[in-house]
Amino acid sequence: MMITDEAQKSPRVQRKRERARQRILDAAERLMRQRGVDAVTIQDITDAADVGHGTFYTHFKTKLDVLVPICEATAKAHTRRMDRLTAEMEDAAEVVSISTRHLLHAIEKDPLWTWFLCNSKLPMDDMRRGIGGSGARDILRGIEMGRFAPLAVPVGEPFLLGAMIGVIQECFTQIHEDDTVEETTRMVLRTLGITDDEAQEIAHRPLPPLPALELNDAPA
Amino acid sequence: MMITDEAQKSPRVQRKRERARQRILDAAERLMRQRGVDAVTIQDITDAADVGHGTFYTHFKTKLDVLVPICEATAKAHTRRMDRLTAEMEDAAEVVSISTRHLLHAIEKDPLWTWFLCNSKLPMDDMRRGIGGSGARDILRGIEMGRFAPLAVPVGEPFLLGAMIGVIQECFTQIHEDDTVEETTRMVLRTLGITDDEAQEIAHRPLPPLPALELNDAPA
C-alpha cells in the first residue's frame, strides 16, 4: 500500500490508524533512546508496537523517516519555550544569539536529536523540520529592521542550517572546547553581517535561562 | 580479514594488491557515473573488477567509502589548478572568493562529486578529504595577515564546510538562482569578518578562468 493522503478519509478508521501510528512512533522513540538508532530494527519497532512488519511502511518510508516527527516534536516544544523567552526582546541580533545558544545546548543534551541531525540523509526540508522553524523568522525580521545585512534566502537558509549541522556533527560527537556554542553563535552573527567585535560581545553575554516547560509545549 | 596496514608488507604482493584496489576503484567510478550510485551494487563492482565479492571489503569498509578516494582525487586535481591560479594573489579575501566560486562550479558540474557531498554519512574528516584542502590554508593565512576576523579553527572549519554542503545539497540538486555561487561566496566572506559591502563586491568580480589541466593534475 501507498502512504495514503491523510486528508478526509473517514471518521473512525482514521482515528484507529492514527493510534497505530502513534504506537509506532512511541515504540521507535523508546527503543532508539534505549539502544541507539542503529541497534533497532524495523521488526523490533513493529513487534513493540504490536503491528505487522508491513504496517510500518504504510506510515513511514524508512527507519530514518520515523525520526522526523519525533525530532520535529522535540524541536517544536523547544521553539515554544524560546519564543516565550525572546518575545519581548528588541534587538534581532540578541534574539538570534540567545536562540542559537539555547538550541545548540538543547541538541547537545539530546543524543537522539544529535544523531538525527548528524546521520540523516534526508532532504533538507526534513532537516529543517527537525531543527525548528523560528530561526528563519528571527533572521528575516532582523534584515527588515536593517540590523542584519541582506541575504538571499534560498542560499542563506541552507548555508546556516548546514553550518549548524556541521558543527553539531564535528563537535558534539566528541570532546570539544567549552566555548563551541559561543564561537558558533559568533560566526552565525558574522554571517548575518554583524562586525566581529559586536558578534563576539553579543555571543558572550550572560545567557538567560530557558523558561520552564508548559503544558502545551508537549509534543503535538 | 581486516583492512591491513598498508605499510611495509612485501614487495610484489603489495603491488598486486594495489592493482586490484585500483581495478575496484575504476569499476566503481565507471559504474556509478553510468548508472548512479544507488543503482550499483557491491556485486556489480566486484564482478566488473573481476575479484571476489569479499575482496571489496578488504579494501573498503562500505560502498560510500569507495567514493572517498575517488572524490579526493577529483578534489586534489581541482585544488592544484586553483593553487596555480591564486599563487600570485595578494588579497586573502580575493583568493578565498575565487577558490570558493570555482570549487562550487566544479562540484555542480560533477554529479558524482555532488552526490558524494550530499549523501555521505561519512565522518567529517572524509568529507574534508572529498572537498579539497587548500580552503583551510587560505583562510588561516588571511587571519594571520589580519584580513579576516579571528576564528576558532575547530568550530570554524566544520561551520564553513557544513555551510557549503548545505548549499550544495539544497541548491545543486534542483533548479536554483543563477547567483547561488556568488551569494554563497558573499556569505563565506561575511563569516570571515568581511563587511557586507566589501563581500558583495569581491564575490561579484569577474571570475578569472580556471587554468588548463596539467599532467600532474591527474588523479594520484
Add this chain to the structure above:
DNA sequence: CACCATTTTTGACTGTAGTCAATTTTGATG
C-alpha cells in the same frame, strides 16, 4: 624443490530493509 607459516582471497551464509499479492477490516447499501 618440498614444506610451512603468514597473508590474501573468496563465496556461502546471515540479517535486515523494503515490496507486494493475498487477506482482513471497514462501513455503506439494500
Add this chain to the structure above:
DNA sequence: CATCAAAATTGACTACAGTCAAAAATGGTG
C-alpha cells in the same frame, strides 16, 4: 443482517550489505 467495494493490514518474499571460516597464494627456509 447480508453483501460488497474500497481501504488497511499483513507476513512471506526478494535483494543486498556485510561477515567469516575455509581455501588459495605467497615467499621464506632447509
